[in-house]
Amino acid sequence: MRKIRSRLITISIMILLAVWELIPTNATIRVEDAAGHMKDSVVRQVPISLGLDLQGGIHLALEVDQTKGPVPDPAEAIRRAERVVRTRINEFGTKEPVVQIVGANRLIVELPGESDPARAKGIIQRTAFLEFRITDMKNQFRDALPEMDKALRAAGVHAPAAAGPASAVSQLFGGDTTKAKSKAKAKTPAAPDTAGIGQPGALTALLYQGQLPGEFLVPEEQVAVAESLLGRPEVQRLMPRGLDLKWGTDVESRGARSYRALYAVDEKPIITGEELEKATARRDQMTNQSVVDFVLSRRGGRIFERETARHVNDYMAIILDGRVQGEPPVIKSEIGQRGQIELGNKTLQDANDLALVLRAGALPAPLVIVEERTIGPSLGHDSIADGIRAGVVGVIMVVLIMVVYYRLSGVLAVLALALYALFTLAGLAGFGFTLTLPGLAGLALSVGIATDANVLIFERIREELQHGKLVRTAVDEGFQHAMSAIIDSNVSTALTAFILYLVGTGPVQGFAITLIIGIAASMVTAVFVVRTFYMIWLQRRPDMVTLSV
């Protein structure tokens, strides 16, 4: 009696857990609105994600971005991009995406019902070009500034009078629009009282010398102005040879104003991310900063060691996709294969994303999303409807065979099968696996295995009854003797599935996972649950002489 109760409690807890896993949750999906634009929308759905073949997903078409300069061989670039993008989204955790080259220079990426589409897009598009460059140690850029100002003045550009403290006022009135109108502003400075010859030069007024050689601080609201001034041909012509300007990522606030850093750095990097082999993200315990540790290849390590040895006491800018990360650290002594990138107060997820794209490699050229659509299931709605109908017919046939052949025991097995379905789905939801058609094949197999376990037990009970044993003994021994067959066959199938998971890729893994979950659920329901049913049954009818099996 006590035994039955504890078994029933166990089963109830499992059912509650399974139902809990399957309660619909909020999920972000991308949908097209009436105007054909994509937007994120939140829906409640059962937390089992279906793959591209069953449910469809988002379709992104990417092309090599040639607006910022021509790419020599777009076809080759897209072929390399395919590999990089595939590695990235696999590492991102999207199960069984499609990455496919279309035409000569287009890449299709299809993601199944992704929980965070914006982040996935960010990871796909990120160029992730990492380079280390020494800052302008000789202050060549600073020394060239007066000449540049002179050239600008000759071209009719004067310092915005608001560059001083007054700009704080102008910011109050219309600071927000300054960025958007950057181009226009460069020619017609913000403040109306434009100045004469005695004013400081246009650039000198904008760029404040920072603490490190080659570092300048630009008021945040003037960044666009500075950018367009620096881009002018008369300034470019005066740029010292072998130097490049790169903006920093961080905004520093001093008092009421915030500044963005601009760095003059060597044109030639001492090393690039191509030599990077490993990258891992972590949170630094001491400084509470997000940090990405990296390991270079042997060759890269040698180059890096040699270069850093030459530049001891220089400052080294860590540049990712053209932006200087944090404040350039000083090189204290030569650095070998290992190093780290400090990300300041960025979240650990940002650090993880960075480590991921660094590991997967840099895109050979920037990619732009030229098209984004929701796409229907690749099997087609028609095939899925047919498949579901066939599946239902199949299940009905299994139920009929079991009930006709094993009568009341067959009914128990069918009840257990219903629980099996519940547990398996909960398992898939709990582990967050994406269900695809090969996965469903795995499920179908484990349904077969679940019924097989009951068939083995029932046949065994029948044999024992035939040997003249009492009902209670026959049931006990039936279960006991069928156990070794059930365990050995299921364990070896599960081991096979586990190996498939370890060695295989995408679809093979999906198959393996659903099979393993299904086997585990079938062992619980076919043996433990059915046994409990029998115990209750035998307790209610202790005098039972024949068993409905």
Added chain:
Amino acid sequence: MLRLFANANYDFIKWRRVAYGLTAAIIIPGLLLFFVHGLNYSIEFTGGTLLQVQTRQALTTGQVRSALDAAGIHDAEIQTFGADTVFVIRARLGGEERGIEGGGTQQTAQAVAHALDAGIGAGQYQIVRTEAVGPKVGRELQGKAFLAIFFSFIVTLVYLAFRFEWRFGLAAVLATLHDILTTIAFIRYLNLEVSLVVVGAVLTMVGYSLNDTIIIFDRVRENLRKFRRQNLYEILNLSINETLPRSVLTHGTTMATTLALVALAGEVLRPFALVMTFAIFTGTFSSVYIAAPVLLFIEKRWPGEDARGARAFRATTPAPAGAPDPASKATV
């Protein structure tokens, strides 16, 4: 009470040479064909042509598919694209493979256009875009799938050597290998298209066949312990006969499901359903006619303790005795 094949007593092992011949007659020509022609891989593996079609009226993917099917373009992938008047069709002509530079794009596009003219009417649609597409899955998947199966064989060998004896493990693995070969031959004979789902079906077969073989071997292990006087030949026959009702029931129910798929699941899923059905058939066949006789053969060549005379079967792991209710405890 309905009982099938209760107390059956057939001499299965007697037919082993016939079975070997039969299975060789299936496998060898099939493998020859396989090596000469290869398999008919689906568009997921080969790439093909992508067309974006805009229709005047909303259509279902089923309507588009039947238009293509009628014109003999069978293996197209058809997806709705945003709205139900826009479709993306990935299609491929014939069985030949086309890479991205294959140049078959125009022909395929024309064939699809003809099919749509006939099926939904000229002027009812517009082909917005035609491009060559590369494969969705790299060929490395194929290699990895085989590698995975190879490693799973090794693990099975080790597990069965530990739970039974190495001879049982070898026989079980050989039976499973036999099933893989017959299934490849089957796919080749029917020239079924190998898509990802079919790969899934082959993997399913590996699990199913292994499972079935072990059920019979479990009974062999038990009977070797129980009947010390009978020889292995008799024990094998006895075990197969004793498990026959279970085999009929289990394979009957699974086969019912897969046959329902063959009959009702439509064109796209039919190759998958056919391979699954054949897999159940060959898995059952091999457990009886390959695994058991091969075990007998191995025991003859490299006799173990339970060869022939079958005395003192080395009980590596006797069923947990003593406990009143070990069966249920083992699963909690």
